[in-house]
Structures are given as structure tokens and as C-alpha cells.
Amino acid sequence: MQALVLEDSTVAVRDVPVPEPGAGEALVRVQMAGVCNTDVEIARGYMGFSGVLGHELYGVVEACEDNPALVGKRVAGEINQACAACPMCERGLGRHCPARTVMGILHKDGCFAEHVTLQQACLHPLPEALEDARACFVEPTAAAFEVLEQVPVSDRDRIAVLGDGKLGLLIGQVLATTGATPTLVGRHERKLSLARAQGARTAALDALDDNTFDVVIEATGSPAGMEAAIRLTRPRGTLVLKSTYHGPLELDAAPLVIDELTVVGSRCGPFEPALRALATGAVDPDAMVDAIYPLAQAAEALERAQQPGVLKVLLDMR
Numbered sequence: 001m002q003a004l005v006l007e008d009s010t011v012a013v014r015d016v017p018v019p020e021p022g023a024g025e026a027l028v029r030v031q032m033a034g035v036c037n038t039d040v041e042i043a044r045g046y047m048g049f050s051g052v053l054g055h056e057l058y059g060v061v062e063a064c065e066d067n068p069a070l071v072g073k074r075v076a077g078e079i080n081q082a083c084a085a086c087p088m089c090e091r092g093l094g095r096h097c098p099a100r101t102v103m104g105i106l107h108k109d110g111c112f113a114e115h116v117t118l119q120q121a122c123l124h125p126l127p128e129a130l131e132d133a134r135a136c137f138v139e140p141t142a143a144a145f146e147v148l149e150q151v152p153v154s155d156r157d158r159i160a161v162l163g164d165g166k167l168g169l170l171i172g173q174v175l176a177t178t179g180a181t182p183t184l185v186g187r188h189e190r191k192l193s194l195a196r197a198q199g200a201r202t203a204a205l206d207a208l209d210d211n212t213f214d215v216v217i218e219a220t221g222s223p224a225g226m227e228a229a230i231r232l233t234r235p236r237g238t239l240v241l242k243s244t245y246h247g248p249l250e251l252d253a254a255p256l257v258i259d260e261l262t263v264v265g266s267r268c269g270p271f272e273p274a275l276r277a278l279a280t281g282a283v284d285p286d287a288m289v290d291a292i293y294p295l296a297q298a299a300e301a302l303e304r305a306q307q308p309g310v311l312k313v314l315l316d317m318r
């Protein structure tokens with residue numbers, strides 16, 4: 001099969017063997033996949049990964065020994081495969097299992113390929129109403145919902161989302177499902193107008209006063225966002241970190257101490273609310289799709305995703 005492979009810091013579409021499902025795994029024929037900033041950072045060296053890239057997909061189950069009822073079903077796939085036996089897994093924290101593999105990120109080939117294998121516990125059948133192109137957004141929308149799992153927000157809270165990229169826009173929409181009106185902070189008029197069309201307030205960073213937000217979500221995807229996020233958060237407020245990037249962050253931690261900020265790291269999230277919100281249109285990412293490439297041009301798709309102003313780039317394997 002064809003797959004986009006990262007090896008020795010270069011990415012290229014190659015012919016590789018179709019993966020063999022391991023114990024408890026299903027074989028999934030990938031239908032569409034989304035390019036994420038994390039893929040770009042991984043190609044730059046984040047996580048030290050090599051193998052098939054990609055972790056946002058929907059597909060059709062081709063084989064599943066443990067659950068044959070899944071065969072033929074359209075599914076989205078969770079990316080963390082846990083051991084199901086360690087203390088973290090016993091606490092229901094499989095996404096933090098120390099023995100986990102993570103599709104396209106850690107010791108597990110990803111979905112920029114014709115086929116991928118995934119534990120059947122990671123598969124979520126798609127609601128009928130969930131359209132194909134939208135189904136690629138289940139994984140990043142779940143990551144946006146993780147903020148609500150970690151930080152209760154109400155419509156009285158002043159909430160800022162720093163970063164008008166794909167993840168920032170999704171987080172803004174997910175926060176709006178609670179009745180809150182988040183302020184999306186960014187620099188790109190086209191992206192900010194998408195957020196406004198979906199009911200968010202928008203602002204440039206310079207226009208905002210220091211220490212004014214109860215909750216600030218840092219989703220800029222770059223180290224510079226952290227300083228701005230600290231500056232905007234009110235004393236005793238909550239700062240949620242969503243960005244993943246290659247390389248260290250230099251930080252003056254004094255304001256965290258003086259203002260007694262709560263800092264929350266946030267990564268992958270629950271699939272069920274994401275599936276519901278995408279199926280009903282409560283979260284509507286359609287306007288974020290900028291380009292769709294065939295798998296054979298996956299390397300070009302990864303390039304395109306890095307160009308300024310570009311939002312979502314999808315791969316179509318159908």
C-alpha cells in the first residue's frame with residue numbers, strides 16, 4: 001500500500017506492506033485523513049518519531065476478529081492505544097498509560113496510508129448524519145472538548161482563546177456549546193471572521209488589557225503564545241496549554257507564582273461529545289477546509305498545511 005513515511009527527517013510517499021492487525025486490533029481502510037500541526041512538528045523532530053505519519057482519520061473497518069459487527073462500519077479512531085492493565089488504565093486514564101502507543105506519534109504507524117490498524121476499543125462508529133469531510137475532525141474536536149473536561153466554564157466566565165489556527169477555532173466553537181462567548185485572539189482577518197461568523201468575539205492581542213480573563217487557552221502552536229497567555233490571565237485564573245511544538249520554552253515563572261495561576265496541560269479528549277457536536281452541526285468545521293489532496297500527493301499536502309493562512313488540509317484515500 002501507499003503511505004506517507006517519515007524517516008531520517010524526510011517525508012515521502014512510499015510503498016509499504018499492509019499492516020497486520022495485532023491482538024485486539026482491527027484493520028481499517030482509511031477514507032480521509034486530516035493534516036494537523038502536530039504532524040508538521042513531528043516532521044521537524046517533535047517526539048523523535050519515524051514511520052507512517054497521521055492521526056486524524058475516518059475509515060471503514062475491513063477486519064476485526066474480536067468484534068465482527070464492526071466490519072463495514074464507518075469509524076473514527078482514538079489515537080492512544082493503552083495496555084488496559086496498569087494502574088493508570090485501571091483508573092480510566094488509558095490516554096496516559098505509560099505503555100501506550102500513539103498512532104502516527106509514538107511507536108505506532110499512522111493513518112496517512114491506505115490502511116491502518118487500531119485496537120477495536122479505539123474505534124467509534126460514526127453517526128449516520130456525520131458527513132465524510134467532517135468526520136476527519138472528530139479527533140481534533142475531541143481534543144477541544146478536553147478543555148471542558150478539565151475546566152468547568154460558565155456563560156459568566158471571560159474566556160480567551162489565543163491562536164486563530166485550526167485548533168483555536170475548534171476550541172472556540174466547543175466553548176460556545178456551553179453558552180459562553182469566548183474571545184478568539186489572533187492576527188489573521190480571514191480566520192477571525194470565520195470565528196465571528198460562528199458567534200465568537202475576536203480581538204488582536206494588543207487591544208486586550210492585562211489580567212482580564214478568567215480562563216485563557218493557549219493554542220497558538222508556538223512558544224511565544226505562553227507569555228501572552230500569562231499576561232491575559234487574571235490572578236487566580238486558569239491557563240490551559242494546548243500547543244505542542246518541537247523544542248523548549250523559555251519562561252519567566254514569577255507571574256504564575258505571584259498571580260497564583262492554575263496551569264492545566266491539555267491533550268487528547270473524549271470522542272462521544274465530539275461525534276455528537278459534529279453530527280448536529282453544533283461544531284461546524286466545513287469552512288476550515290482549504291485543500292484536499294490524494295494520498296499520492298501527501299508530501300505536498302504537508303507542505304501546503306505549513307503555508308501562512310492555510311487552515312485544514314485533508315487527504316482523500318477513497
Ligand SMILES: [Zn+2]
Nearest residue numbers: 036038056140
Ligand atoms: Zn492532531
Ligand SMILES: [Zn+2]
Nearest residue numbers: 083086089097
Ligand atoms: Zn496501561
